[in-house]
Amino acid sequence: MSQFDVRKVGGRIGAEVVGVDVRDLSDEVFAEIGAALLEHKVLAFRGQDLTDDDQIAFASRFGALTGAHPTVPGDEERPEILPVDSESSRADQWHTDVTFVRTPPKISTLRSLVVPPYGGNTLISNTAAAYRDLPEELRLLAERLWAVHTNDYDYVRPASAGADPEKFAAHREAFVSRVWKTAHPVVRVHPESQERNLFIGGFAQSVVGLSSRESRALLDIFQSYVTRPENVFRWRWAPNDLIVFDNRITQHYAADDYGDLPRLLHRVTVAGDVPVGVDGKESYRVEGDDASHYTPTATAA
Numbered sequence: 538m539s540q541f542d543v544r545k546v547g548g549r550i551g552a553e554v555v556g557v558d559v560r561d562l563s564d565e566v567f568a569e570i571g572a573a574l575l576e577h578k579v580l581a582f583r584g585q586d587l588t589d590d591d592q593i594a595f596a597s598r599f600g601a602l603t604g605a606h607p608t609v610p611g612d613e614e615r616p617e618i619l620p621v622d623s624e625s626s627r628a629d630q631w632h633t634d635v636t637f638v639r640t641p642p643k644i645s646t647l648r649s650l651v652v653p654p655y656g657g658n659t660l661i662s663n664t665a666a667a668y669r670d671l672p673e674e675l676r677l678l679a680e681r682l683w684a685v686h687t688n689d690y691d692y693v694r695p696a697s698a699g700a701d702p703e704k705f706a707a708h709r710e711a712f713v714s715r716v717w718k719t720a721h722p723v724v725r726v727h728p729e730s731q732e733r734n735l736f737i738g739g740f741a742q743s744v745v746g747l748s749s750r751e752s753r754a755l756l757d758i759f760q761s762y763v764t765r766p767e768n769v770f771r772w773r774w775a776p777n778d779l780i781v782f783d784n785r786i787t788q789h790y791a792a793d794d795y796g797d798l799p800r801l802l803h804r805v806t807v808a809g810d811v812p813v814g815v816d817g818k819e820s821y822r823v824e825g826d827d828a829s830h831y832t833p834t835a836t837a838a
């Protein structure tokens with residue numbers, strides 16, 4: 538019998554877990570939380586008064602951790618912590634974390650330190666529901682396609698109000714200081730649940746075998762299913778919240794609607810495996826190294 542409640546937030550994605558302290562979970566309760574994460578794709582925990590070390594310890598229960606990011610420097614003392622700071626960047630585009638490397642993280646955790654009194658919500662989409670929404674003809678097409686994901690693309694935007702233009706420019710420069718390109722299946726089979734899902738997002742910039750114009754048109758069509766309101770969970774942050782999402786089967790977006798108010802989250806991610814398509818074929822590197830400085834699951838292929 539569970540001592541805690543898992544309360545669905547949306548019909549298709551997301552649940553709030555009530556009645557646990559993530560610093561103190563028995564193996565049995567942790568296993569139930571893991572199962573709930575597989576089912577709901579994202580779990581939210583309110584009122585968790587965690588330190589960085591607590592967040593690292595909780596994330597570690599899901600597996601080995603990655604570094605903060607392949608290129609963006611993390612916290613000086615704790616290399617697993619990536620500060621998500623409104624002064625230096627805004628993640629206001631749909632993406633799955635770090636899909637430009639061959640082994641993107643399997644799970645991301647985000648913890649709120651400073652939140653604006655309004656706005657700055659995090660949106661998370663169920664990409665398996667998006668896949669299931671496709672008409673059969675598009676589903677069959679998607680299953681055959683491979684997309685190249687890269688961290689180096691024409692992402693051009695002015696610094697947001699309240700952002701520090703120098704920090705913004707420095708973040709961008711660090712982000713693309715090394716370039717990776719990786720081909721992933723457009724339809725990925727989740728390694729634990731076997732659920733098929735649309736594995737694209739903001740780093741997917743081209744489709745193998747198609748022109749850039751054809752690629753963009755097709756990716757936009759598939760992405761329109763990912764961003765359908767029915768498939769999206771929306772989290773309104775309070776301080777000391779923790780959200781955990783399955784990065785193998787979701788995309789997310791941080792709404793940049795809080796002007797010059799400060800917002801600071803800390804991210805810790807769990808290392809993931811090599812994505813696999815419906816035909817069993819694995820993702821492969823197109824450019825860049827195996828990112829072994831970043832993720833312990835790096836493999837050479």
Ligand SMILES: [Fe+2]
Pocket residue numbers: 628632633634789
């Ligand atoms: Fe992200």
